[in-house]
Amino acid sequence: MLFNSLDFFIFLPIVYICYWAFLRKTGQRNVLLVISSYIFYGWWDYRFLSLILISTLIDFFVGQAVYNSNSVSKKRLFVSISVCLNLGILGFFKYFNFFVDSFLDSIRFFGIQMEPSWTLNVILPVGISFYTFQTLSYTLDIYRGKLQPTHNFISFAAFVAFFPQLVAGPIERASNLLPQISRTRVFRYNQQVEGLRLMLWGLFKKVAIADSLAPIVDDIFLNHAAYPSSTLLLGAIFFGFQIYGDFSGYSDIAIGTAKLFGIELMSNFKFPYFSRDIAEFWRRWHISLSTWFRDYLYIPLGGSRVKKILTIRNVFIIFLVSGLWHGANWTFVVWGLLHAVLFLPLFFLKSNRRYLDTPNVLNSVHTFFSEVPRILWTFAMVTFGWIFFRSESLGEAVHYFQGMFDFSWDSYLHPRGYRMIDYFILLICFVLFEYFIRKDERNPLGFSHRSIRWASYCLLMFLIILFYDDGVDRSFIYFQF
Structure with a gap:
C-alpha cells in the first residue's frame, strides 16, 4: 500500500x-x-x-x-x-x-x-x-x-x-x-497537528518534487547516449532532487503518520543538501541507517580507536556495506567506494566533525562566500555519485560520465511537452524554503502566524494537484532496497 x-x-x-x-x-x-x-x-x-x-x-x-x-x-x-x-x-x-x-x-x-x-x-x-x-x-x-x-x-x-x-x-x-x-x-492535539503538517510536507516532496521530476530523469538516463552534456548534467541534478524528495518525503509521511498514533519516530533527514562536506552529508542523510552501521558495525570493528590502517579498513567496510545494502549491483558498491574516498581526507585531517552546527550562509558576507562554495562542492560530489546509484550498470554509468564531459550544449524538451521553466522555478523555491526551515525538520510548516500557516497549507495542496501526474509510477524509490 x-x-x-x-x-x-x-x-x-x-x-x-x-x-x-x-x-x-x-x-x-x-x-x-x-x-x-x-x-x-x-x-x-x-x-x-x-x-x-x-x-x-x-x-x-x-x-x-x-x-x-x-x-x-x-x-x-x-x-x-x-x-x-x-x-x-x-x-x-x-x-x-x-x-x-x-x-x-x-x-x-x-x-x-x-x-x-x-x-x-x-x-x-x-x-x-x-x-x-x-x-x-x-x-x-x-x-x-x-x-x-x-x-x-x-x-x-x-x-x-x-x-x-x-x-x-x-x-x-x-x-x-x-x-x-x-x-x-494519550491523544495530544498538538502532536496530531504536527503529524498532519509533516504528512502534507512529505506528500508535497513526493508528488510535486520527486514524481514530477521522474519522467525527465527516466528519459535522460534511458537515452543518455543521444543527449548533450548539458542535458546529462541536468539529469544528474534532477535525480538528486528526485531521490531526496522521494525518500525524505516518505520519511516525513512516516513520522507524521506515527504522530497520529501518539508515537514519535527518529528523524531520518536534516536538510542534507546544505551540507558543507561529505561527513556532514552523512550526518544528515538517511540518519537511521548511517547511525545503525556506526553503532553495530563500525564501533564493534574498533572504529577510530585502532591503528590508522585498521581505521581506514573500517571506513571502507562501512561505506561498502552501505552501498551493498542499497542494492545487489556493482553500481552501489562503486557508489559506496566513492563516498569512502571522499570521506577519508576529512578523517585524516581530523575535520570530519567540523560542521555540527546548522548552516547559516546569510549570517554575514564572509560566511556566505566561505560556506556557499563548500555546499555547492559537496552537492556536486554527491550528484556525481548519484549517477552510479541511478545507472543500471557500471558500463552505463561510465558512458554517462563520458557524455557529461564532451561539453556540448542544447536545450532540453520535456518528454511530455511541459514547460521546463516551471521545474526550475519550483526547485529554486523549494531550496529557498528548505533553507528558512532548516532548523526544525520535524515541524516544517509550524509558522507562528496563523495566516502564513494556512497560506502554506493551501499553496502546497495547490502544487500537489498542479504537478500530480497520473501516468507516473507513484511507488517510492527505496522500496526496491
Whole structure:
C-alpha cells in the first residue's frame, strides 16, 4: 500500500478512528496496530508476511534467551543464531541473483560458458532490508546490556511491523520505539497537528518534487547516449532532487503518520543538501541507517580507536556495506567506494566533525562566500555519485560520465511537452524554503502566524494537484532496497 494512493487515504482514517474512538487499552491498540500493519504490508504480496513473522519470532525468543543466559558463550551462540538467520533470509532474497550472476560473469571472462539449471528468479520482498535491521538491533542491544527483552509478543510484533515505517524506515531502535508501544498513549492535539503538517510536507516532496521530476530523469538516463552534456548534467541534478524528495518525503509521511498514533519516530533527514562536506552529508542523510552501521558495525570493528590502517579498513567496510545494502549491483558498491574516498581526507585531517552546527550562509558576507562554495562542492560530489546509484550498470554509468564531459550544449524538451521553466522555478523555491526551515525538520510548516500557516497549507495542496501526474509510477524509490 502506497502512502500516496487512494487505498491509503481510505485505510488510514479507518485505523485512526478505531484506534482512538473505540479502543481504550494499550493491548487492544497494539493488536490493532499489528493487524493493520500486516494488512498494509500484505497489500503488496501477502505471501511475504511469513518473512516478517519469522523475523519477529526469531528475535522475540532469541532476545529472551540471550538475556537469560548465564554465560558469555551461550549469549554469543544465541546472538549468532539471530544474525545468521536474519541475514541469511535477507541475503537469499536480496543477493542470491546478484552473486550467481557475478559468478557466471567471472567464469565467462575465462571463456567458460555455463547456464546452470539451479538459478532462481528470486523476488525481493518490499522493506526486507529495513525490518531485518530493526529486529537485529533489538537482539544486539540485549546482548550488549543496553536493553531488557519484552515478554509481550504483541508489543514486539507491533514494534517490528509498525506500518508507517515498515517498508522504508526510519530504521527504529527498540530502545526508542518499543517503550512507546508498550506504554499507554494519550491523544495530544498538538502532536496530531504536527503529524498532519509533516504528512502534507512529505506528500508535497513526493508528488510535486520527486514524481514530477521522474519522467525527465527516466528519459535522460534511458537515452543518455543521444543527449548533450548539458542535458546529462541536468539529469544528474534532477535525480538528486528526485531521490531526496522521494525518500525524505516518505520519511516525513512516516513520522507524521506515527504522530497520529501518539508515537514519535527518529528523524531520518536534516536538510542534507546544505551540507558543507561529505561527513556532514552523512550526518544528515538517511540518519537511521548511517547511525545503525556506526553503532553495530563500525564501533564493534574498533572504529577510530585502532591503528590508522585498521581505521581506514573500517571506513571502507562501512561505506561498502552501505552501498551493498542499497542494492545487489556493482553500481552501489562503486557508489559506496566513492563516498569512502571522499570521506577519508576529512578523517585524516581530523575535520570530519567540523560542521555540527546548522548552516547559516546569510549570517554575514564572509560566511556566505566561505560556506556557499563548500555546499555547492559537496552537492556536486554527491550528484556525481548519484549517477552510479541511478545507472543500471557500471558500463552505463561510465558512458554517462563520458557524455557529461564532451561539453556540448542544447536545450532540453520535456518528454511530455511541459514547460521546463516551471521545474526550475519550483526547485529554486523549494531550496529557498528548505533553507528558512532548516532548523526544525520535524515541524516544517509550524509558522507562528496563523495566516502564513494556512497560506502554506493551501499553496502546497495547490502544487500537489498542479504537478500530480497520473501516468507516473507513484511507488517510492527505496522500496526496491
